[in-house]
Amino acid sequence: MADFRRLPNLAALRAFEAAARHGNFSRAAEEIHVTHGAISHQVRALEEELGVALFARHGKRIAITPEGERFAAALRRALTEIADATAALQAGGRQKRLTVTALPSFAARWLSPRLGRFIEQYPDLEVMLQSSGQLTDFMRESVDIGIRFGRGNYPGLAVEKIMDDWYYPVASPRFNRGKLPRTPDKLMQHPLLRCENEPWTPWFQAAGLDLLEPTGGLVFQDSSMLVRAAVEGHGIALARHALAAPEVAAGELVRLFDVAVQCPQSYYLVCLPESLQKPQVRVFREWLLQEIGSQVQPA
Structure with a gap:
């Protein structure tokens, strides 16, 4: 049996994961609602405890090390499992939920009118559609999958180009x-x-x-x-x-x-890599690609 007493400080782990995801101590501090100094101190303490440099520091800039990248990926999987288990426990006997985010224009004009067909196929799913012009923090906001309009550069996420325009x-x-x-x-x-x-x-x-x-x-x-x-x-x-x-x-x-x-930008399906294993994410992706495949393109 694992000895959980040997786990590093959980606050330090959370601070490191946020810093690794953002590539920036200040943005990690904003997310967790602590100071920049607190994030820096917690990451330093974690590095000392582990005996490994998780970030290379160049003045005020930081760059995650290969060891830090691997550790952050493992942490992200573990935290996602905890979040999923928490959501399942809170849901009890309620419907399984799929949370999707997209730009307001795409959500209102393209996705929303089609979602009725998805719900007809999967009536046991509760679909939460969020629309925002801001980039979503998938870990913090418990979003399963998103549709973004851009150039495909979304670090830390699984990215799949789905449609040109x-x-x-x-x-x-x-x-x-x-x-x-x-x-x-x-x-x-x-x-x-x-x-x-x-x-x-x-x-x-x-x-x-x-x-x-x-x-x-x-x-x-x-x-x-x-x-x-x-x-x-x-x-x-x-x-x-x-x-x-x-x-x-x-x-x-x-x-x-x-x-x-x-358009120089395209539509991309994005999510945390671990979310690709969720059944509701898999069926949404398959349905979405079918809808896109049936769309008439301009001559």
């Missing part, structure tokens, strides 16, 4: 009293709607236009609001296919021209 202009069929531009060079005669950090310039170039990026007018932080503004006739929007396709199919929006440019 494309930009193209859309407008309400009632915009400008139904007189929509017939050629791309007429676009600048109308208000052009856009999202922050999603410029028109790449689409202009793909359409063979030598135009400057639009300035002024409406700029949105949320892609859902962009699509809604286009539906309401406030201008011509540069929209992502995954988010605008339902309105295009319903006739609430018209896709202008046959030019689409691929």
Whole structure:
């Protein structure tokens, strides 16, 4: 039988795991609600107890050592098992829960309308959908799986690219009293709607236009609001296919021209590596890939 009296201080283990995950003592301190100095002291004490350097220190910067990386991975598995056991004990006879996180725009416009089909297939699962523009701390927030829109660089997580996306202009069929531009060079005669950090310039170039990026007018932080503004006739929007396709199919929006440019970011399925073994995560991943496979891509 294991001698649990020989375990290192649990507070020090938690401090080290957080520091290893963030690669930063200050962010680990914020997570655990202690001072930077407390994290540094606990990690130093743990290194002395183990007789191993867990971090290499370069002034104020730290870098985890190979030994520290292996130890952090083992700790993460153990802490995840404890969290899962706690959740199972608290759940008792209640339904098994799957917690999914995604950007608000993707959650509202793409994922939420489809989740009913998933629940029909797995009625014993309780699905908690969280939407946030902030990166989720999967360990701290007890999230099972997430869908992120980016470039795939998510350290410490299992990452799988699941879908690309494309930009193209859309407008309400009632915009400008139904007189929509017939050629791309007429676009600048109308208000052009856009999202922050999603410029028109790449689409202009793909359409063979030598135009400057639009300035002024409406700029949105949320892609859902962009699509809604286009539906309401406030201008011509540069929209992502995954988010605008339902309105295009319903006739609430018209896709202008046959030019689409691929987004530099893609959609990724992310989770803690240990979470891939959870039955609810496996069935959600399989269902999600089937839904994506049945989606019509832009020409």
